[in-house]
Amino acid sequence: MTRxxxxxFVVILLAGLAVQTSWSGPAFVAPGISGAGNIAYPTNVVTxxxxxxxxxxxxxxNVQNLxxxxxxxxxxxxxxxxxxxxxxxxxxxxGQAVPSVLPISVVFNPFNPGGVGYTSQTISxxxxxxxxxxxxMPPQITAASYATYPAMSVxxxxxxLDVVVGSSGKVAKVHVVRGVQxxxxxxxxxxxxxxxxxxxxxxxxxxxxxxxxxxxxxxxxGSF
Numbered sequence: 594m595t596r597x598x599x600x601x602f603v604v605i606l607l608a609g610l611a612v613q614t615s616w617s618g619p620a621f622v623a624p625g626i627s628g629a630g631n632i633a634y635p636t637n638v639v640t641x642x643x644x645x646x647x648x649x650x651x652x653x654x655n656v657q658n659l660x661x662x663x664x665x666x667x668x669x670x671x672x673x674x675x676x677x678x679x680x681x682x683x684x685x686x687x688g689q690a691v692p693s694v695l696p697i698s699v700v701f702n703p704f705n706p707g708g709v710g711y712t713s714q715t716i717s718x719x720x721x722x723x724x725x726x727x728x729x730m731p732p733q734i735t736a737a738s739y740a741t742y743p744a745m746s747v748x749x750x751x752x753x754l755d756v757v758v759g760s761s762g763k764v765a766k767v768h769v770v771r772g773v774q775x776x777x778x779x780x781x782x783x784x785x786x787x788x789x790x791x792x793x794x795x796x797x798x799x800x801x802x803x804x805x806x807x808x809x810x811x812x813x814x815g816s817f
Contacts, residue, residue, distance in 0.1 A: 619686055619687050619794075619795075620685075620686070620687050620688070621684065621685070621686050621728075621729065621794045621799065622684060622685045622686075623684055623693065623695070623729070623731070623792060623799070623800075623801035623802050624650050624654065624681060624682055624683055624684040624693045624694070624695045624802070625681065625682045625695070625755060625802045626679060626680065626681055626682070626695070626753070626755050626770055626802075626804050627654070627680040627681060627682050627770075628679060628680035628770065628771075629675075629679045629680075629751075629753040629770045629771045629804075629806070630675060630678055630679065630771070631675070631750050631751050631771070632671060632672060632675040632699060632750070632751040632806060632808045633671075633749075633750065633751075633808075634701060634749065634808050634809065634810040634811065635667070635668070635671055638667050638668065640665055640667045640668055640701065641701055641702070641703050641739075642663075642665050642668075642700075642701060642716060642717065643663055643665075643698050643699065643700050643701070643716050643718070643734075643737065644661075644663055644664065644665050644668055644669050644672040644698070644699045644701070645661075645662040645663035645696060645697070645698045645699075645734075646659045646660065646661060646662065646669075646672060646673060646676055646696070646697045646698075646699070647659065647660040647662055647694050647695070647696055647697075647731075648676065648681065648694065648695045648696075648697055649692070649694055650681055650683055650684070650692060650693055650694065650695060651683070651692050652683050652690040652691050652692050653683060653690070654680070654681040654682050654683040654690075655681075656676070656677055656679075656681065657692075659673050659676060659677065661673070662696070663698075663719060665701065668699075668701050672697075672699040672806075675751075676697055676699075679753075681695060684729070693729060694729070694731055695731065695802070695803075695804065696731045696732065696733070696803050696804070697803075697804040697805075697806070698734060698803070698804070698805050698806070699751075699805075699806045699808060700716065700737070700739065700740075700805065700806065700807045700808065701808050701810075702739050702740055702742070702807050702808060702809050702810070703739055703742075703810075704742055704809075704810050704812060705739065705741060705742050706742045706743070706744045706746075706812075707741065707742075707743075707744035708741045714738045714739050714741070715736075715737075715738050715739075716737040716738060716739060718734055718735065718736065718737055728794055728795050729792070729793070729794050730792060730793045730794075731792050731801060731803070732758040732762070732789045732790060732791055732792040732801050732803050733789060733790045734787060734788075734789055734803075735762075735788045735789060735790055736787060736788040737787045738783055738786055738787070739783065740752075740776070740779040740780045740782070740783035740807050740809075741779050741782075741783070742776075742779065742809060742812075743775050743776070743779060745775075746775040746776065746812075747812050748773050748774065748775045748776050748809065749773075749809050749810055749811040749812070750773050750776070750808070750809060751771060751773070751806050751807065751808045751809075752769070752771065752772055752773050752776050752777050752780035752781075752806065752807045752809070753769075753770040753771035753804065753805075753806045754767050754768065754769060754770065754780060754781065754784055754804070754805045754806070754807075755767070755768040755769075755770050755802060755804060756768075756784060756802065756803045756804070756805050757800060757801075757802055758789045758791060758792065758800070758801055758802070758803055759791065759800050760791050760798040760799050760800050761791060761798070762788065762789045762790055762791040762798075763788075763789070764784065764785050764787065764789070765800065767781050767784060767785065769781070770804075771806075773809070776807070776809050779807075780807040783807070784805050784807075787805075789803070
């Protein structure tokens with residue numbers, strides 16, 4: 594009986610050591626998006642490009658403020674006003690909700706039906722400021738391209754995507770938060786070709802999330 598108890602004690606001790614050995618630090622889960630409304634492309638505006646905002650979220654997922662990391666003067670206010678009304682999920686650390694930051698990029702897409710009518714499909718990416726806490730550095734876009742407006746579509750509006758960026762910096766998953774039937778496939782196809790630098794927590798690359806919205810103009814506005 595004594596030998597049996599000794600063996601059980603050894604098994605429990607080894608199991609405990611194994612758990613300690615596999616533990617690599619705090620478990621951090623990046624914040625995300627739970628719902629989004631439309632962003633209308635302003636009429637009489639011919640500016641194209643990408644607005645990047647950093648949403649500072651509290652531990653309930655409420656937006657405390659927005660930092661502008663990439664600015665398009667005629668469009669940043671439009672993007673900011675819409676994002677303030679979206680819903681978000683907070684980050685968590687070891688299972689407890691904590692304040693954090695979430696990058697949101699809004700692409701104001703050209704009217705380029707079938708891929709024509711606009712000479713360049715590449716988006717000019719300036720380096721965005723970090724907008725991060727001391728421990729968590731969110732992912733950043735390193736290369737991006739516009740979506741192609743479907744040749745036979747007459748739709749417009751925003752397609753909002755919840756993009757999971759893996760620890761390698763590659764797109765791991767794309768979830769549609771707000772779709773437009775004929776435009777969603779084109780937006781999803783475009784974002785899967787983008788490249789990113791991975792997020793880090795305490796200096797270690799981690800899987801994280803980024804919100805990317807494509808705002809398509811009305812066909813009535815003509816080509817840019």
